[in-house]
Amino acid sequence: MAEQNIAALLPAPSTPLSLTAVPTPAPEKGEVLIKNYCIAIQPLDAKILHAGYTGAGNLQSFPAVLGTSLAGVVEAVGEGVEGFKAGDRVVADTGAYSGVPEKNLRQGCWQKYVIAGAKSVAKIGDASFEQAVLVDFPLQTAVAALHNFLGMGKPGTGSADEKVLIWGAGGAVGSYAVQYAKSVGHTVIVTASARDTDRQKSLGASAVLDYKSPDIVEQLRPHGPFRYLFTGSGDPASQKALAALLQPAGGSFASVLGGDVELPENVTRVYLPFSQVSQKEEHAVFRDWWYGDYLPKVLTEGLVQPVKFEKREGGLGALWGATKEVFEGKIRGKVVLNPQD
Numbered sequence: 001m002a003e004q005n006i007a008a009l010l011p012a013p014s015t016p017l018s019l020t021a022v023p024t025p026a027p028e029k030g031e032v033l034i035k036n037y038c039i040a041i042q043p044l045d046a047k048i049l050h051a052g053y054t055g056a057g058n059l060q061s062f063p064a065v066l067g068t069s070l071a072g073v074v075e076a077v078g079e080g081v082e083g084f085k086a087g088d089r090v091v092a093d094t095g096a097y098s099g100v101p102e103k104n105l106r107q108g109c110w111q112k113y114v115i116a117g118a119k120s121v122a123k124i125g126d127a128s129f130e131q132a133v134l135v136d137f138p139l140q141t142a143v144a145a146l147h148n149f150l151g152m153g154k155p156g157t158g159s160a161d162e163k164v165l166i167w168g169a170g171g172a173v174g175s176y177a178v179q180y181a182k183s184v185g186h187t188v189i190v191t192a193s194a195r196d197t198d199r200q201k202s203l204g205a206s207a208v209l210d211y212k213s214p215d216i217v218e219q220l221r222p223h224g225p226f227r228y229l230f231t232g233s234g235d236p237a238s239q240k241a242l243a244a245l246l247q248p249a250g251g252s253f254a255s256v257l258g259g260d261v262e263l264p265e266n267v268t269r270v271y272l273p274f275s276q277v278s279q280k281e282e283h284a285v286f287r288d289w290w291y292g293d294y295l296p297k298v299l300t301e302g303l304v305q306p307v308k309f310e311k312r313e314g315g316l317g318a319l320w321g322a323t324k325e326v327f328e329g330k331i332r333g334k335v336v337l338n339p340q341d
């Protein structure tokens, strides 16, 4: 029997969270109810909370519940769910940001009990809840962008003759993009802060250049041509640099952020909420591979080095302060917390 559910409700845009007793949702057909033991704060959540960002979050009404990824233990399963039972340790992403208010309240992850569609849930074996949430959202972002949208292959299928440029590899998404591209078999060139050089090499980068260098584009040119280009920082300077490196032939790059950036006509920027693609039926092939095959392997076989993390005590009550630190760029790595605390 589930205990009293508590949600960190966002009463209105950019207002302090209100920890509120709410009903525990019952899993409907194809859904799983998860007792939530771990969430990681993502920059997206921090931007919604502290800057009223309305892009990828797509909140249509308030109160709302933030967060789209969690790790925990299955409490109950709905009709027709196969492969999961009460007691399974799992990681999941949810449709909290799908733009449907009723779905947001049931699937928002900043609460003790969360509903997820069974198709975006994976068992985690003996991996810790922290390790599971540290990879699910940002690794999925990187792999969806590189594999599903830029057409990079699966691990072990690529050639070292094909070069990949990961710009802004210092963050979680960038660090995972480096590791995925390397695992596919490509030669990976990155831009990162100079202090991150040794770590980037240990993740698989062949060359690490400082993105703050004034002549960074000229420094990168001899390392190319690049078959795949991705910016893990997504800022306008990175988008313009990748567009310049695609000249004269033109081509595509993927970016974690959009924005109103003027780009040459022969360059296509691929931007969307990559972290949410498993929620869209049109990407079912990717989702089924991600949750049914790749993510469980990543967790049980330790295929990637997770980013570092800090755990905050205080459960949902710690969210406001912790998200502010993330928003202000004070954290390196991820902040995680346990909503049951």
Ligand SMILES: NC(=O)c1ccc[n+]([C@@H]2O[C@H](COP(=O)([O-])OP(=O)(O)OC[C@H]3O[C@@H](n4cnc5c(N)ncnc54)[C@H](OP(=O)(O)O)[C@@H]3O)[C@@H](O)[C@H]2O)c1
Residues within 6 Å of the ligand: 042, 043, 044, 137, 138, 141, 167, 168, 169, 170, 171, 172, 173, 174, 192, 193, 196, 211, 232, 233, 234, 235, 238, 255, 256, 257, 272, 273, 274, 275, 276, 331, 332, 333, 334
């Ligand atoms: N489209 C999507 O689906 C999606 C999904 C996830 C994240 N995102 C977005 O992607 C961005 C990164 O997310 P994350 O989870 O990787 O964040 P993160 O782990 O917090 O990474 C932040 C790190 O990125 C580096 N960085 C910051 N600004 C930079 C810049 N202008 N140029 C190059 N590197 C820079 C910094 O490392 P150094 O100081 O070492 O350089 C910083 O510590 C966020 O804006 C987030 O909202 C989008």
